Amino acid sequence: MARPTETQLRDILVDMVEARAQGGRLWNLQRQGQVGTVAPVDGHEAVVAATAHALDPLHDWIFPQYREPLALQRFGPEVLEQYMLYNVGHPDGSRLPPSVRVAPIAISLATQIPHAVGLAWGMTLQNEPGVVTVFFGDGSSSEGDFHEAANLAGVLRAPAILLCVNNQWAISTPLHQQTAAKTLADRATGYGIPGVRIDGNDAAEVYDAVDQARQRALHGDGPTLIEAVVYRLGAHTTADDPTRYIPAEELEAAQRDDPITRLATHLASKGLWDDELRTTTEAEALARIDKAFERAITQPLAPDAVFDHCFTSDTPRMARQRNALLEATTATGAAESGVSQ
Amino acid sequence: MTETSELTMLQSINEALHGEMARDERVVLLGEDIGHVGGVFRATEGLFEKFGETRVVDTPLAEGAIVGSAVGLAMAGLVPVAEIQFLGFSYQAMHQLAGQVARLRYRSQGRFEPAITIRAPFGGGVRTPELHSDSLEGQLANIPGLKVVAPATAADAKGLLAASIRDPDPVIFLEPLRGYRGIRGDVPDGDHVVPLGSARLARTGDDLVIVAWSYQVELACKVADALTAEGLSIAVLDLRSLVPLDLEAISAVVDRCGRAVVVEEAAQTGGFAGEVVATIVEECFWSLEAPVVRVSGFDVPYPVGMLEDTYVPDEKRIAAAVRQTLASA
Incomplete structure (x- = not known):
């Protein structure tokens, strides 16, 4: 057992509160038409932040799905900066520094x-220490890739943590229509790997489960499937209206088990958290996301950037397309500025 | 003078794999039945014994995981060479191939380098069960970010496979089933690399050019040789790779000949021959003396054994297309 220290829990809570606050700002930016579709992290904060804190950012890898970035501050401030580039639609939005x-x-x-499992496998071949944690949801557990990758990870004893965040909903499809299995953790049996089911709203329990899975992986004992049970507290994305399918009373019950409230209450009882701290934390988080947004919308973009990094170098066909685009861009620019051809 | 040995295409591919694994310890092979048994066609024979079970890996029967885990292996700095047992089964990995392998570099704007090669036998003529003979190169060439290589000779199989494995971009390497033992030729010993994107003039000629790739080059050469005996001068252009496509080689030979026939084994609609014809029309319209003709499979699923010879283009159909094109005003 490796329960996090109270100080670690406070660091985790800071990340959770920041993610929630920044998520709110991002939602508003989307409503203002400033960013594209956003998938809120609400209700997932404990499982994402506590996982990140149980890992070693120097050696371990995280494969997010798409809901996690705001709660991954532990892996570096670049995650937020890059996520804002992603949200404004800049091509560098998925390029993090090495x-x-x-x-x-x-x-x-x-x-x-399967990418995460392949990387974990590759790290063992390269004698690199570290584990690979991959986030996915209850809906994803129905995909063939989950099955194929979990099976392969078991066979190869890959140092991977398969972290299924069961938030009860795949857009509008409830868990009971996703699977007849009693739990998603049960599926591990079929792959010959351990499966554990945890309360994903309990940051300490998440930290402990990830730490144990990590130790197993580092000792060469292979992958672990973790099912972290949470409740999606918001919409699937900014394009979704959950009032059409989530019963109000069910959502209210879930809100009473909000992971942030739960951890804040615990830490307040230890004298490690109060409203003032929350207010300053939120203000700092908002300042950071605003700065990242400003940076994202002013990030330069070459007129022919659409061709960059498809291949190491352009094929002959692409080279012609790139030249044609550049010529057209130059011509348009000249016409707009009143310069004759 | 480079020493050569006479090899089948299969032996040549095996030699390339031996060479690349010895040359670069990052090269890792993965696939179904590639280890102990040496591949269902024996393309990987001897590699498991020589390089061991950590570098030649028999995977579970899961094409999506083979291709998908290759992405992760590449992220770890390795150079995976995956085998899909038959190209028709790549449909079960297409989401990883088209949606992931081909986009990793672009998505990450160059952070991750998918130096992945995926080998797969394809094409008909050997009376296989369903989905063992399908030619999907047109579909694959329509996936941005993926190189598509299809050798026609034993020497090129070695040289192009070496180039594919060394290429930092993902390559799907198509090996003709009929060519494994049906194509043989002199193959340079030792290191032999043929750069991707450079077509080969398999036959020179001035009256008409047959453009083809993979096993159809073999057929096209036979047709050209037979018609040479009749006093005609027929060129054959072996594309070698569909992506990158050697635009200059196509326009040079079509400009010279003024007439062209394009041969492929896949279904015609949306096939790669259409892309070649479009290229010819764009590049060489004013040199053309006759409509460009395609010889393709039909717009039906690849058929069962008793219908196979009706479907697969043969020398007779190619020769008829050549005569038709030469007869056009």
């Missing part, structure tokens, strides 16, 4: 799981 061991967001669900 020092940040966070993979790009996975939009096509579950596709990131």
